Amino acid sequence: xxxxxxxxxxxxxxxxxxxxxxxxxxxxxxxxxxxxxxxxxxxxxxxxxxxxxxxxxxxxxxxxxxxxxxxxxxxxxxxxxxxxxxxxxxxxxxxxxxxxxxxxxxxxxxxxxxxxxxxxxxxxxxxxxxxxxxxxxxxxxxxxxxxxxxxxxxxxxxxxxxxxxxxxxxxxxxxxxxxxxxxxxxxxxxxxxxxxxxxxxxxxxxxxxxxxxxxxxxxxxxxxxxxxxxxxxxxxxxxxxxxxxxxxxxxxxxxxxxxxxxxxxxxxxxxxxxxxxxxxxxxxxxxxxxxxxxxxxxxxxxxxxxxxxxxxxxxxxxxxxxxxxxxxxxxxxxxxxxxxxxxxxxxx
Amino acid sequence: xxxxxxxxxxxxxxxxxxxxxxxxxxxxxxxxxxxxxxxxxxxxxxxxxxxxxxxxxxxxxxxxxxxxxxxxxxxxxxxxxxxxxxxxxxxxxxxxxxxxxxxxxxxxxxxxxxxxxxxxxxxxxxxxxxxxxxxxxxxxxxxxxxxxxxxxxxxxxxxxxxxxxxxxxxxxxxxxxxxxxxxxxxxxxxxxxxxxxxxxxxxxxxxxxxxxxxxxxxxxxxxxxxxxxxxxxxxxxxxxxxxxxxxxxxxxxxxxxxxxxxxxxxxxxxxxxxxxxxxxxxxxxxxxxxxxxxxxxxxxxxxxxxxxxxxxxxxxxxxxxxxxxxxxxxxxxxxxxxxxxxxxxxxx
Numbered sequence: 001x002x003x004x005x006x007x008x009x010x011x012x013x014x015x016x017x018x019x020x021x022x023x024x025x026x027x028x029x030x031x032x033x034x035x036x037x038x039x040x041x042x043x044x045x046x047x048x049x050x051x052x053x054x055x056x057x058x059x060x061x062x063x064x065x066x067x068x069x070x071x072x073x074x075x076x077x078x079x080x081x082x083x084x085x086x087x088x089x090x091x092x093x094x095x096x097x098x099x100x101x102x103x104x105x106x107x108x109x110x111x112x113x114x115x116x117x118x119x120x121x122x123x124x125x126x127x128x129x130x131x132x133x134x135x136x137x138x139x140x141x142x143x144x145x146x147x148x149x150x151x152x153x154x155x156x157x158x159x160x161x162x163x164x165x166x167x168x169x170x171x172x173x174x175x176x177x178x179x180x181x182x183x184x185x186x187x188x189x190x191x192x193x194x195x196x197x198x199x200x201x202x203x204x205x206x207x208x209x210x211x212x213x214x215x216x217x218x219x220x221x222x223x224x225x226x227x228x229x230x231x232x233x234x235x236x237x238x239x240x241x242x243x244x245x246x247x248x249x250x251x252x253x254x255x256x257x258x259x260x261x262x263x264x265x266x267x268x269x270x271x272x273x274x275x276x277x278x279x280x281x282x283x284x285x286x287x288x289x290x291x292x293x294x295x296x297x298x299x300x301x302x303x304x305x306x307x308x309x310x311x312x313x314x315x316x317x318x319x320x321x322x323x324x325x326x327x328x329x330x331x332x333x334x335x336x337x338x339x340x341x342x343x344x345x346x347x348x
Numbered sequence: 349x350x351x352x353x354x355x356x357x358x359x360x361x362x363x364x365x366x367x368x369x370x371x372x373x374x375x376x377x378x379x380x381x382x383x384x385x386x387x388x389x390x391x392x393x394x395x396x397x398x399x400x401x402x403x404x405x406x407x408x409x410x411x412x413x414x415x416x417x418x419x420x421x422x423x424x425x426x427x428x429x430x431x432x433x434x435x436x437x438x439x440x441x442x443x444x445x446x447x448x449x450x451x452x453x454x455x456x457x458x459x460x461x462x463x464x465x466x467x468x469x470x471x472x473x474x475x476x477x478x479x480x481x482x483x484x485x486x487x488x489x490x491x492x493x494x495x496x497x498x499x500x501x502x503x504x505x506x507x508x509x510x511x512x513x514x515x516x517x518x519x520x521x522x523x524x525x526x527x528x529x530x531x532x533x534x535x536x537x538x539x540x541x542x543x544x545x546x547x548x549x550x551x552x553x554x555x556x557x558x559x560x561x562x563x564x565x566x567x568x569x570x571x572x573x574x575x576x577x578x579x580x581x582x583x584x585x586x587x588x589x590x591x592x593x594x595x596x597x598x599x600x601x602x603x604x605x606x607x608x609x610x611x612x613x614x615x616x617x618x619x620x621x622x623x624x625x626x627x628x629x630x631x632x633x634x635x636x637x638x639x640x641x642x643x644x645x646x647x648x649x650x651x652x653x654x655x656x657x658x659x660x661x662x663x664x665x666x667x668x669x670x671x672x673x674x675x676x677x678x679x680x681x682x683x684x685x686x687x688x689x690x691x692x693x694x695x696x
Contacts, residue, residue, distance in 0.1 A: 039398070059485075135488075138484065140405065144443060246383070
């Protein structure tokens with residue numbers, strides 16, 4: 001277990017000082033930030049602590065040939081912000097670790113952190129620590145985000161009950177359409193040239209600069225009527241299964257109700273793809289999927305519209321033995337397979 | 349930023365379920381552990397939160413050719429436990445992320461986690477989450493440890509004052525000697541064959557199975573007389589500099605006082621190395637280095653011996669302009685250069 005010396009041009013301590021200067025902000029809740037053996041933070045006595053972490057690896061989660069360092073940082077932070085949003089909590093403190101290959105320079109690393117902190121800034125998240133290291137092969141990025149929520153006020157995957165309505169925020173499928181546009185797999189001769197530039201821009205932006213539904217999650221938590229919640233990071237069909245497994249229930253999705261943006265619909269038309277499939281399979285939308293008892297539907301929808309939050313009822317929870325299925329336009333039901341991405345295997 | 353599919357033999361969700369089964373333990377403080385969007389933990393209203401994280405990369409921090417997966421896990425946990433110990437805090441909750449190359453099998457990953465949790469078990473640390481991913485190149489391991497300490501009771505690097513005594517727990521240099529024995533760099537014709545097997549075993553064990561000084565850190569914190577503290581992870585000469593920089597002071601080390609184990613002394617003799625140099629340069633001892641005002645020395649030493657804690661006074665804090673120096677056996681002073689390891693450059 002020898003520690004081999006690296007011959008990197010990046011020096012660890014000067015880099016840390018630069019990051020500290022750029023991104024460390026005073027806060028009464030940060031007792032000690034970057035620069036001691038550990039960070040020390042203070043949370044309210046009435047709060048619980050929310051912890052989420054992601055490890056992103058070059059060649060698996062991102063490709064330096066197609067994504068900027070800033071975009072990688074932004075999306076990495078957003079994935080973690082979205083996890084905290086799905087718990088109905090407030091994101092508070094960030095730890096960032098990076099293993100840096102010799103091909104990268106200090107300016108690249110600063111761009112990565114700029115992307116990270118751009119994503120975090122609207123929520124006043126504080127960078128309080130992390131680790132930097134050399135990497136012999138590729139860039140690795142590990143993010144840990146600590147959030148807080150009032151004790152006993154938290155949205156979990158478990159808790160959905162038979163008869164609950166199933167809701168989703170925003171629109172689905174945009175990120176996958178944006179990814180396809182970026183990777184150009186449908187660009188040649190399949191009609192994306194007929195897609196308006198504004199639609200293209202919208203979809204690509206939804207892929208590169210998604211928005212975690214932090215405010216929506218906090219609001220849903222405060223209503224006290226949400227019985228389960230998850231963020232749509234792997235795709236609706238997969239994430240719905242997580243809710244069903246955790247809650248020991250089944251679900252029925254009405255595919256005609258899935259919220260589709262005009263841009264995603266136009267993209268589907270121009271590429272001869274069913275946008276419903278994009279909505280069911282597409283990950284990284286970072287919308288919230290949640291359940292609410294029937295009795296609270298009307299009030300939820302009314303207050304959502306007062307807050308200007310976009311919610312769509314897309315189905316309901318049924319008994320576990322009924323499984324997870326979709327109701328088609330003609331009223332027929334079909335099982336809903338997982339069409340999402342799982343890191344270690346191809347989609348089933 | 350496409351998510352490429354990996355063709356790994358390890359499946360993410362079954363692996364997570366196995367890890368959950370082996371290592372997840374109920375605790376009233378863990379509201380939600382592995383398996384939701386984030387973990388939810390409860391800490392006492394009177395506590396502060398301590399956060400530390402490390403990213404370990406194959407080829408830089410460990411070598412799969414010479415270290416077992418279990419040993420890698422054990423040491424990774426211990427480095428983080430030691431950071432929490434240096435703050436005088438209690439380690440509580442662990443997040444572990446791994447990026448797994450295709451060369452590794454599920455049993456390897458289970459061994460890694462077994463090593464991690466073996467290190468954590470004495471302190472009742474709970475595994476509450478993490479992330480698993482494929483890696484195209486090499487094993488990457490990211491650990492985040494959350495600790496707690498009573499509000500306003502924390503040991504920091506800053507706070508050492510002129511005249512304070514400088515103490516260290518345990519003995520220094522053993523881990524470096526153990527590393528040298530393992531890497532065999534001094535084995536050929538330089539006399540390690542004259543080293544008793546028991547000494548060899550002791551030193552190698554101190555390298556592969558170090559002990560974080562968690563109990564000592566908590567006790568030092570409780571005494572209320574410690575003005576600064578750090579763990580010796582990069583080597584005494586480097587870690588002392590961190591205390592001096594953070595506290596804006598200088599220091600004088602009396603090299604004749606450095607605590608050396610009999611095994612380290614015997615190793616120095618047999619390899620014709622000055623064990624003092626091993627003690628000053630050797631990282632990963634995970635002992636605690638701390639300062640105490642002169643007025644509290646006698647009481648500290650008395651209660652340490654009551655608790656059976658090994659402490660050695662190795663010098664004192666002086667004014668910043670005097671810098672950091674060592675007092676040699678003949679009473680002369682010489683500047684003490686950093687002899688420690690820094691990840692991005694060769695030692696200066």
